[in-house]
Amino acid sequence: MDQSLFHELHEKDPDLSERKWTLVNGPVIVGAEPSGLATSAFLREQGVPFVVLERAECIASLWQKRTYDRLKLHLPKQFCQLPKLPFPEDFPEYPTRKHRLFMMKPVVSGGSRPCRTRPSSSTFAAGVVTTGENAECVVPDIEGLKDFGGEVIHACEYKSGEKFEGQKVLVVGCGNSGMELSLDLCNHNASPSMVVRSSVHVFPREVFGKSTFEIAVSMMKWLPLWLVDKLMLILARLVLGNVEKYGLKRPSMGPLELKNAKGKTPVLDIGALEKIKSGDINVVPGIKRFTYKQVELVNGERLNIDSVVLATGYRSNAPSWLQEGDFLCKKGFPKAPFPHGWKGNGGLYAVGFTRRGLSGAASDAIRIAQDIGMLWKHETKQHKKISIAFHRRFISQF
Ligand SMILES: Cc1cc2nc3c(=O)[nH]c(=O)nc-3n(C[C@H](O)[C@H](O)[C@H](O)COP(=O)(O)OP(=O)(O)OC[C@H]3O[C@@H](n4cnc5c(N)ncnc54)[C@H](O)[C@@H]3O)c2cc1C
Ligand SMILES: NC(=O)C1=CN([C@@H]2O[C@H](COP(=O)(O)OP(=O)(O)OC[C@H]3O[C@@H](n4cnc5c(N)ncnc54)[C@H](OP(=O)(O)O)[C@@H]3O)[C@@H](O)[C@H]2O)C=CC1
Numbered sequence: 001m002d003q004s005l006f007h008e009l010h011e012k013d014p015d016l017s018e019r020k021w022t023l024v025n026g027p028v029i030v031g032a033e034p035s036g037l038a039t040s041a042f043l044r045e046q047g048v049p050f051v052v053l054e055r056a057e058c059i060a061s062l063w064q065k066r067t068y069d070r071l072k073l074h075l076p077k078q079f080c081q082l083p084k085l086p087f088p089e090d091f092p093e094y095p096t097r098k099h100r101l102f103m104m105k106p107v108v109s110g111g112s113r114p115c116r117t118r119p120s121s122s123t124f125a126a127g128v129v130t131t132g133e134n135a136e137c138v139v140p141d142i143e144g145l146k147d148f149g150g151e152v153i154h155a156c157e158y159k160s161g162e163k164f165e166g167q168k169v170l171v172v173g174c175g176n177s178g179m180e181l182s183l184d185l186c187n188h189n190a191s192p193s194m195v196v197r198s199s200v201h202v203f204p205r206e207v208f209g210k211s212t213f214e215i216a217v218s219m220m221k222w223l224p225l226w227l228v229d230k231l232m233l234i235l236a237r238l239v240l241g242n243v244e245k246y247g248l249k250r251p252s253m254g255p256l257e258l259k260n261a262k263g264k265t266p267v268l269d270i271g272a273l274e275k276i277k278s279g280d281i282n283v284v285p286g287i288k289r290f291t292y293k294q295v296e297l298v299n300g301e302r303l304n305i306d307s308v309v310l311a312t313g314y315r316s317n318a319p320s321w322l323q324e325g326d327f328l329c330k331k332g333f334p335k336a337p338f339p340h341g342w343k344g345n346g347g348l349y350a351v352g353f354t355r356r357g358l359s360g361a362a363s364d365a366i367r368i369a370q371d372i373g374m375l376w377k378h379e380t381k382q383h384k385k386i387s388i389a390f391h392r393r394f395i396s397q398f
């Protein structure tokens with residue numbers, strides 16, 4: 001590192017010399033999951049050397065290690081493809097997590113392994129944040145949870161309901177995780193109670209054999225968002241009836257408006273609602289406190305429970321490692337609203353913070369790779385020109 005820069009940084013951070021530093025030529029991509037891998041694939045195609053940094057010891061760690069066995073994508077496959085890697089026709093409409101991992105293999109074996117680069121004499125610098133909207137588990141601090149005495153896990157540690165057979169399990173949270181894990185627990189002969197502390201939008205995953213998400217996307221081409229929201233709610237009411245009578249209060253904001261404004265994903269139901277209607281999943285209100293093997297709810301009711309699954313969501317971790325104040329907000333999302341959040345100043349980029357799942361990540365990756373590809377070509381051309389001029393001058397001295 002340049003000595004004057006080192007001194008300047010050392011003044012700000014006295015521990016600097018204790019840390020390991022590596023000089024990297026080319027973009028640094030942080031995160032090796034769909035967003036990082038898609039960006040890598042595009043950069044490789046454009047001949048840009050890059051390095052991928054990943055905290056886990058493998059790629060695709062969310063899909064390999066932090067998801068449950070029976071997980072399937074809840075959007076049809078055409079909305080969850082990585083650029084240039086369409087799911088094969090013979091894959092099911094809603095691929096499983098194993099299908100998803102299978103699709104990521106070629107990207108990796110093609111060359112975007114963590115910490116891989118080609119030597120270059122250019123000093124081109126760019127940083128791509130792809131650490132995701134789900135980087136850390138949200139673990140709420142609920143009174144008495146530490147002394148509960150039974151097993152407490154987060155949804156990301158849940159693999160299967162097998163080990164909960166015969167148990168009373170409290171599932172905290174009613175997003176897609178809470179709903180799907182409650183269903184999985186039922187299917188393994190456990191008795192889940194699911195906490196709904198505020199409200200939730202529930203839709204069937206399909207209506208008359210057609211994906212509900214796809215219907216909404218088609219309508220968005222012609223109609224304003226507020227109207228699509230209204231029509232989706234009418235459709236849900238016709239197909240599901242009034243879900244509020246089962247304790248599933250709907251938010252006052254429409255589903256797509258809420259997703260855009262707060263990132264809260266509507267539930268695309270794959271069977272939990274039937275179990276709620278039949279009473280196999282017991283819907284309960286917010287938690288007041290835990291006591292030994294019991295939970296006390298805000299309505300004063302007490303339940304005996306054996307285990308707790310916290311399906312309480314995820315958050316970005318970028319503010320903890322990216323020391324730059326302009327690009328990201330406190331919650332670790334780009335400050336600029338979609339579709340402008342992919343590019344910041346000074347070579348900073350972000351992929352996968354659009355609150356639009358995998359298709360949002362794919363569109364970010366394409367934009368960024370094009371931008372970096374162009375800058376890289378310009379930079380290397382300039383570099384070549386300087387080298388040739390220097391070479392000529394050097395030769396002319398003799
Ligand atoms: C259970 C579940 C199911 C989902 N299903 C769908 C679906 O069906 N369709 C859809 O469109 N979307 C779905 N999503 C949304 C999800 O965000 C995307 O599927 C996708 O995984 C996002 O990819 P990503 O690369 O942006 O982030 P992630 O997959 O979260 O990957 C981020 C990577 O960055 C690494 N990382 C984090 N912090 C650091 C650090 N400080 N240093 C180095 N590396 C770091 C992580 O280890 C991870 O490998 C789902 C999400 C979850 C949790
Ligand atoms: N098959 C698939 O494709 C699946 C996809 N996913 C996706 O993964 C992402 C994360 O989903 P998910 O894990 O469900 O997280 P979400 O953020 O969607 O949901 C978190 C839930 O936990 C509740 N909660 C948080 N803290 C507390 C608390 N202290 N007490 C009671 N309830 C609490 C929230 O309630 P409140 O609203 O009141 O804050 C909310 O119901 C989403 O994008 C989702 O679509 C997840 C599972 C399966």
Ligand SMILES: O=C(O)C(=O)Cc1c[nH]c2ccccc12
Pocket residue numbers: 074075213259265266268355356357358
């Ligand atoms: O972010 C997610 O969890 C997704 O699965 C993708 C997604 C993006 N926009 C949506 C709107 C309704 C349901 C799911 C999604």
